[in-house]
Amino acid sequence: MRFEILMNILAMAVVTFVTRFASIGLLGDVPAGLGRFLKHVPIAILTALIAPALFAPNGYIALTFSNHYLLAGIVTALVAYNRQPPIVTMGAGMTMILVLRMM
Amino acid sequence: MQEKDFCKGVGDTIPLIVGMIPFGLAYGILGKSIGLTSGETIAMSILVFAGSAQFICLPMLMEGAGLAMVSFTTLLINLRHLLMGASLAPYMSGLSMPFKALLSFGMADETYAVTIQRAQAGCYTGAYQLGSNAICYLLWVMSTIGGVILGDYISDPLSWGLDFAMPATFLALLIPRLRDKASVIVCLVATVVSVGSAILIPGKWYIIIACLVAAMAGGLMGGKQDAI
Numbered sequence: 001m002r003f004e005i006l007m008n009i010l011a012m013a014v015v016t017f018v019t020r021f022a023s024i025g026l027l028g029d030v031p032a033g034l035g036r037f038l039k040h041v042p043i044a045i046l047t048a049l050i051a052p053a054l055f056a057p058n059g060y061i062a063l064t065f066s067n068h069y070l071l072a073g074i075v076t077a078l079v080a081y082n083r084q085p086p087i088v089t090m091g092a093g094m095t096m097i098l099v100l101r102m103m
Numbered sequence: 104m105q106e107k108d109f110c111k112g113v114g115d116t117i118p119l120i121v122g123m124i125p126f127g128l129a130y131g132i133l134g135k136s137i138g139l140t141s142g143e144t145i146a147m148s149i150l151v152f153a154g155s156a157q158f159i160c161l162p163m164l165m166e167g168a169g170l171a172m173v174s175f176t177t178l179l180i181n182l183r184h185l186l187m188g189a190s191l192a193p194y195m196s197g198l199s200m201p202f203k204a205l206l207s208f209g210m211a212d213e214t215y216a217v218t219i220q221r222a223q224a225g226c227y228t229g230a231y232q233l234g235s236n237a238i239c240y241l242l243w244v245m246s247t248i249g250g251v252i253l254g255d256y257i258s259d260p261l262s263w264g265l266d267f268a269m270p271a272t273f274l275a276l277l278i279p280r281l282r283d284k285a286s287v288i289v290c291l292v293a294t295v296v297s298v299g300s301a302i303l304i305p306g307k308w309y310i311i312i313a314c315l316v317a318a319m320a321g322g323l324m325g326g327k328q329d330a331i
Binding site: 001002005006007008009010011012013015016017019020021022023024025027030033034035036037038039040041042043044045046047048049050051052053054055056059060061068069072073076077080081083085086087089090091093094097 | 118119121122139140142143146147150151152153156157160164170173174177178181182183184185186187188189190191192193195200203204206207208210212215216219220223265267268269270271272273274275276277278279280281285286289290292293294296297298301302309310313314315317318319320321322
């Protein structure tokens, strides 16, 4: 283990922990106005993490049939919308992307 | 009771391994192929436990980008944790500070999504969150080790379509939540803003920008449509 690499890893660990602990450790009861905003954070985060990967996988918007991520995403979303358990939803999505890749 | 909640947290998180294991394997393979030792690659998963930051910083480490640059990039990618933590904080207010710190360490995208769902349904306990964190952490470290060991024998699993595993995981968590008007609007705003800013702004700013704008849009819509 090289000293310089280890220092970098430790710095990443500290910074990451600080971002995780800052709100949880410092915030107690949240005012109602902020609470109304925070209630929407889960959906906002989940969407922001995946939308660019589906709609613009190569850095530009691709609403075409050659965009496998979007097609598989639509199939996955439809399965999830029918209240299937997560494992079924993910299985359907993964099957779809593999089939598209093979075609 | 605590044990039951812990096991429930483990059980609710296990389906998400479909999305996590390919990334842990891929990270382990990439770490080795880019020139880190096995120990360094695994140490990063043990100490940092943040997939996207680990992937993005790997090449920076080998290029000698420097401590400041690596730290700033990690900070930027993980800024979303501030918002995730803030939305979990009210449910955790009764816990002791050391327990809060322990649970904070394990707050990843997956464990957050599982835990906040439980919390918003009115059933949050620290034991549940600990169960979710523990299984996720264990699988992340184990799959990293798997990637490091298998790296010489298998090709990058993300190249055979497993890079879709993460979007599939988050869609499975997201779509069932879109049951009222406010949630659908938040999702649409987050989609437009994240795609737009991902294209226009370099780096990972799009995550935090889209999250802030969309959550604000949801907050401004007021309370009456929010009932689930």
